[in-house]
Amino acid sequence: MERSGAIALGAVVAVAVVAAGVFAVTTLLDGGPAAVDQVPAGVDAVVRVDTAITEDRISRELVRAGVESAPLLGVVPTNVSTLLGQFERRTGLDPAAADEVAAFGWRGNGSTTVDAAGVVVHGDWSSATVRDAVADNGSRNLTATTYREQTVYRPADGESGTWLGVLGDGQFVLGNERAVKRSVDVATGDAAGFGGRLRSTYDASEDGLVTVAARVPAEQVPDAAGRAVDLTRYRQVAVVAGSYYTTDTGGGVEVRLRTNSTEAARDVEDVTTGGLAILRGTASNETVEANLRAVEVTREEATVVLTYERSVSGIEALVRYYRGLGAETAAESASLDRAGSEPIALAGPQASGHGPTADGGQRASATAGGGRR
Amino acid sequence: MTLRSLLAREARWVRHNAAVLVLVLLILPSLFAVSTVAFQQVIPRDTPIAVVPGDDAVTQDELDAVRGVAAFFSRPQSYDSHDRAERALTREEVYAIFVVPHGLFDEGADVTIEMIVEAEMVPYEQPSLAIASILSGQLRGTFPADVSVARTVIGDDRTLSEFLVSVGTILLTMVYAFVYLPRVVADEERVFQRIRVESSIWRLLTAKYALFTPLMLVPVVAFHAIATHLNFRLDLLAPGAVAATLLTFVSLSAIALGIMFLTRFATVGRLLNATLLFGTLAFSNLVYPAGFFSPLRRNVARLSPIHYAMIVQRGTALKANSAALYADRFALLAGFTLAGLAFLTGSVAFYQRRA
Numbered sequence: 001m002e003r004s005g006a007i008a009l010g011a012v013v014a015v016a017v018v019a020a021g022v023f024a025v026t027t028l029l030d031g032g033p034a035a036v037d038q039v040p041a042g043v044d045a046v047v048r049v050d051t052a053i054t055e056d057r058i059s060r061e062l063v064r065a066g067v068e069s070a071p072l073l074g075v076v077p078t079n080v081s082t083l084l085g086q087f088e089r090r091t092g093l094d095p096a097a098a099d100e101v102a103a104f105g106w107r108g109n110g111s112t113t114v115d116a117a118g119v120v121v122h123g124d125w126s127s128a129t130v131r132d133a134v135a136d137n138g139s140r141n142l143t144a145t146t147y148r149e150q151t152v153y154r155p156a157d158g159e160s161g162t163w164l165g166v167l168g169d170g171q172f173v174l175g176n177e178r179a180v181k182r183s184v185d186v187a188t189g190d191a192a193g194f195g196g197r198l199r200s201t202y203d204a205s206e207d208g209l210v211t212v213a214a215r216v217p218a219e220q221v222p223d224a225a226g227r228a229v230d231l232t233r234y235r236q237v238a239v240v241a242g243s244y245y246t247t248d249t250g251g252g253v254e255v256r257l258r259t260n261s262t263e264a265a266r267d268v269e270d271v272t273t274g275g276l277a278i279l280r281g282t283a284s285n286e287t288v289e290a291n292l293r294a295v296e297v298t299r300e301e302a303t304v305v306l307t308y309e310r311s312v313s314g315i316e317a318l319v320r321y322y323r324g325l326g327a328e329t330a331a332e333s334a335s336l337d338r339a340g341s342e343p344i345a346l347a348g349p350q351a352s353g354h355g356p357t358a359d360g361g362q363r364a365s366a367t368a369g370g371g372r373r
Numbered sequence: 374m375t376l377r378s379l380l381a382r383e384a385r386w387v388r389h390n391a392a393v394l395v396l397v398l399l400i401l402p403s404l405f406a407v408s409t410v411a412f413q414q415v416i417p418r419d420t421p422i423a424v425v426p427g428d429d430a431v432t433q434d435e436l437d438a439v440r441g442v443a444a445f446f447s448r449p450q451s452y453d454s455h456d457r458a459e460r461a462l463t464r465e466e467v468y469a470i471f472v473v474p475h476g477l478f479d480e481g482a483d484v485t486i487e488m489i490v491e492a493e494m495v496p497y498e499q500p501s502l503a504i505a506s507i508l509s510g511q512l513r514g515t516f517p518a519d520v521s522v523a524r525t526v527i528g529d530d531r532t533l534s535e536f537l538v539s540v541g542t543i544l545l546t547m548v549y550a551f552v553y554l555p556r557v558v559a560d561e562e563r564v565f566q567r568i569r570v571e572s573s574i575w576r577l578l579t580a581k582y583a584l585f586t587p588l589m590l591v592p593v594v595a596f597h598a599i600a601t602h603l604n605f606r607l608d609l610l611a612p613g614a615v616a617a618t619l620l621t622f623v624s625l626s627a628i629a630l631g632i633m634f635l636t637r638f639a640t641v642g643r644l645l646n647a648t649l650l651f652g653t654l655a656f657s658n659l660v661y662p663a664g665f666f667s668p669l670r671r672n673v674a675r676l677s678p679i680h681y682a683m684i685v686q687r688g689t690a691l692k693a694n695s696a697a698l699y700a701d702r703f704a705l706l707a708g709f710t711l712a713g714l715a716f717l718t719g720s721v722a723f724y725q726r727r728a
Contacts, residue, residue: 233444263419263668267444274441277434281478282517 040182045214058246098123118179208245236264252309430475482518495536550625551650613689613696627713
């Protein structure tokens with residue numbers, strides 16, 4: 001990969017790597033959803049998936065286009081489909097019947113990824129259905145107990161594995177003992193849900209199909225990406241939140257970097273804006289440059305916001321470019337079978353000229369229309 | 374008592390305390406002036422710097438790119454004109470100017486980023502050299518063009534000693550304002566207790582200021598004499614510098630005396646003043662550029678009127694700038710002084726009501 005590509009992945013995505021780490025977390029989960037309000041306090045990461053994503057037309061188009069090979073956007077559909085697929089395989093429950101899935105976890109000592117602990121699922125199932133599913137239809141034994149007057153199924157004596165807590169009608173929490181009990185505490189009002197900066201950054205995120213928020217282990221942020229872009233400034237980022245959303249014609253990602261102070265955010269803003277400018281200036285490929293131009297950096301007090309929104313064709317062009325790179329280097333050309341598709345569109349209609357605040361309303365409504373059931 | 378007799382009284386006091394006055398006003402500043410020679414450097418990280426386009430051809434991407442690289446060791450601010458940036462430089466709103474050339478992204482082009490610093494800002498000299506070399510290392514391979522960094526020094530060369538003599542006058546003025554004058558007034562606490570009529574207190578305080586404000590010129594003159602003797606190139610008697618020094622004295626001593634009256638001359642008042650002295654010393658960034666230590670320290674310094682008094686004094690005494698360049702800073706200092714006197718008025722009124 002040439003320099004621009006390498007730094008593109010380095011600088012911009014390094015910021016999102018933390019978020020990507022959280023997505024990786026979701027694959028560790030036993031599978032299952034958690035409504036965000038039932039996520040306990042003190043967690044290091046939260047991922048919420050609106051299961052409407054499984055029926056979202058734009059998301060399907062992007063997956064068909066092979067979006068997983070594009071940086072930034074690529075992590076979303078890949079991980080979501082893995083998560084939902086795993087959920088289905090492990091429980092036999094149809095994820096489409098769920099309304100909402102919220103996974104959460106705590107970070108182990110010195111670990112970059114969060115040890116996934118629990119998933120809250122809201123869906124149209126009976127307790128018995130879910131219990132049987134968690135019990136692998138008889139291959140495991142669950143013992144019904146009561147915790148805070150809620151039904152909790154724990155692995156039978158001598159067995160280990162997933163616990164299941166019933167949070168309410170059609171509301172469940174799956175995971176380890178700690179996760180299940182803490183979540184029940186929240187559901188019964190005996191403990192507070194997750195809050196602080198993690199929550200406020202999560203709440204400020206664009207309402208999307210996938211929303212992620214994670215505390216950043218500052219010491220894990222690398223020193224630099226490339227030579228010029230100093231990532232030590234990113235150590236001032238306390239929380240990263242990201243959301244993936246679709247509009248009628250394309251998709252977008254918003255990444256929020258919540259720092260400790262307005263000053264720190266200015267540093268992060270400058271370094272990020274400068275890094276993008278260098279990437280744009282050194283990009284030898286017009287497709288990459290157009291996509292980099294679609295990334296906007298703004299600052300809201302102590303939070304730096306990166307937004308990227310492109311039409312499907314614009315994203316496809318990027319995907320083709322990166323696939324092409326893969327083909328060159330690995331010589332195992334993923335067949336570029338987008339026959340008949342238009343020549344590379346350099347800039348989608350909304351690639352430029354839209355500030356995030358200016359079209360925020362349009363975006364939200366587009367998301368609601370295109371992404372939500 | 375009339376003002377005239379009070380002044381006569383002050384004159385007697387000066388005769389009786391001549392030795393102490395010589396020690397405090399003459400020996401101390403001299404010692405300080407000599408001791409300033411030894412001072413260490415540290416590495417900056419959050420000092421404000423200006424980024425300006427070299428010409429009209431420079432693109433936003435080029436400016437953003439340099440801003441991004443500069444954010445590593447500074448707090449970049451964009452200026453659209455070179456003149457405005459240089460004005461900001463000499464007013465210490467920024468401590469370096471980066472002139473961005475066009476052609477950073479042109480393969481093989483030979484371009485130079487000019488880094489302009491002011492010679493008089495002595496403590497920034499070594500760091501700026503380090504920054505220039507770090508920067509040129511970082512730029513290599515980042516841009517398609519062959520980018521080099523040229524460090525340009527404008528203004529007149531000054532030694533660290535010369536720089537610190539300028540700092541010393543403000544520093545000692547602060548000591549007099551926070552420690553010495555309150556101490557003198559506290560010694561006359563009984564007099565204040567005896568005087569019940571407010572107007573008498575005012576006359577007494579007016580007399581104190583009538584004596585001590587000109588007296589503050591003694592250390593300035595002493596500094597200047599020593600500096601001249603050592604062939605230091607600075608003019609501490611420049612009108613702007615004297616005005617900044619006296620405004621510093623009047624404003625801070627008004628606050629210090631206000632605290633003494635408010636605390637009814639209790640020890641706590643003195644401790645409070647000592648704390649204020651050290652706080653102002655530590656957080657006004659008199660020696661080092663604002664943001665040298667941390668962004669928080671920079672913001673605190675930017676809130677301190679004494680930070681600006683120092684900049685004005687340094688600008689007029691060391692850089693030989695015209696006082697008019699600092700008109701807004703003088704307005705701020707005058708406002709601060711009035712606020713200090715208002716505080717003193719309020720606390721004297723409070724003192725009398727409770728007497």
